[in-house]
Amino acid sequence: MLWRRAACGQPLGAATALMGDKAAMACTVAVEETIDEHYAGQAAALGDDEAELRTTIETFRAEEIEHKDEALASGAEQAPAYRPLTAAIKAGSKLAIWLTTRI
Numbered sequence: 001m002l003w004r005r006a007a008c009g010q011p012l013g014a015a016t017a018l019m020g021d022k023a024a025m026a027c028t029v030a031v032e033e034t035i036d037e038h039y040a041g042q043a044a045a046l047g048d049d050e051a052e053l054r055t056t057i058e059t060f061r062a063e064e065i066e067h068k069d070e071a072l073a074s075g076a077e078q079a080p081a082y083r084p085l086t087a088a089i090k091a092g093s094k095l096a097i098w099l100t101t102r103i
Contacts, residue, residue: 012089023085025076030089032068036061038097 016027039061046054079085 012092016085016089019080022075022079025071025074026079026082026085027089028071029068029076030086031093032064032071033086034090034093034097035064036068039064 012027012031013024016023039057043054043057043061046057076082
């Protein structure tokens with residue numbers, strides 16, 4: 001249960017929400033950029049015989065980019081300590097992806 005909650009980002013979302021709307025949007029930007037990079041890597045690794053899966057991944061990726069753009073339009077970059085905050089969240093997101101690919 002703990003891993004499921006942590007992997008879903010509930011604690012991270014709650015913590016940044018407590019920091020204010022802009023911090024919550026900064027969290028969204030960081031997570032979505034990390035997922036975008038992950039999906040891009042997955043799509044690039046697929047062979048020509050996996051075009052349908054690539055299309056699905058690219059559809060998901062486009063949705064993540066849209067979420068990131070919405071967060072930026074909502075003032076994410078105005079969050080206090082935007083750069084260190086997003087860097088820390090990206091590092092945690094990358095760690096979560098790395099861990100989930102090994103479990």
